[in-house]
Amino acid sequence: MNMKLLLSAAVVSLFALAGCNKAESPAETQEDVAEAQHDANQQVAEAQQDATDEVQDANQDVREEKRDAAGESADANYDVAVTEAEAQHKVATEKCESLSGSEQELCKDQADEQLEKAKAQARETRDTAKP
Numbered sequence: 001m002n003m004k005l006l007l008s009a010a011v012v013s014l015f016a017l018a019g020c021n022k023a024e025s026p027a028e029t030q031e032d033v034a035e036a037q038h039d040a041n042q043q044v045a046e047a048q049q050d051a052t053d054e055v056q057d058a059n060q061d062v063r064e065e066k067r068d069a070a071g072e073s074a075d076a077n078y079d080v081a082v083t084e085a086e087a088q089h090k091v092a093t094e095k096c097e098s099l100s101g102s103e104q105e106l107c108k109d110q111a112d113e114q115l116e117k118a119k120a121q122a123r124e125t126r127d128t129a130k131p
Contacts, residue, residue: 070130074125074126081121085114085122092110092114
């Protein structure tokens with residue numbers, strides 16, 4: 001029984017010694033370092049490409065937001081211009097009420113013409129301002 005115990009201890013010791021860290025040869029070390037360096041360079045390149053892609057996406061989002069904002073601003077300015085023109089038209093037609101006959105009709109026609117010109121100008125300004 002002592003012999004079996006001694007033999008088992010010897011086998012365990014051999015495995016333990018075999019598993020110890022042995023120094024690699026310089027060639028193996030150089031190969032491992034080169035591989036690790038290559039992997040690191042590849043990871044950095046991928047990270048840089050990902051960052052570049054994200055910046056490009058963000059810049060595209062900003063351009064789209066600016067374009068949308070410009071369109072919304074142009075629409076808002078158009079609405080204001082048309083509202084002003086309609087208000088001026090209402091005032092002008094009320095003034096026409098003080099006239100009679102053909103003068104009143106001519107006055108209202110001129111007011112209508114001014115309204116249409118103002119609306120056309122507002123449309124042109126809006127369409128020019130939109131990207």
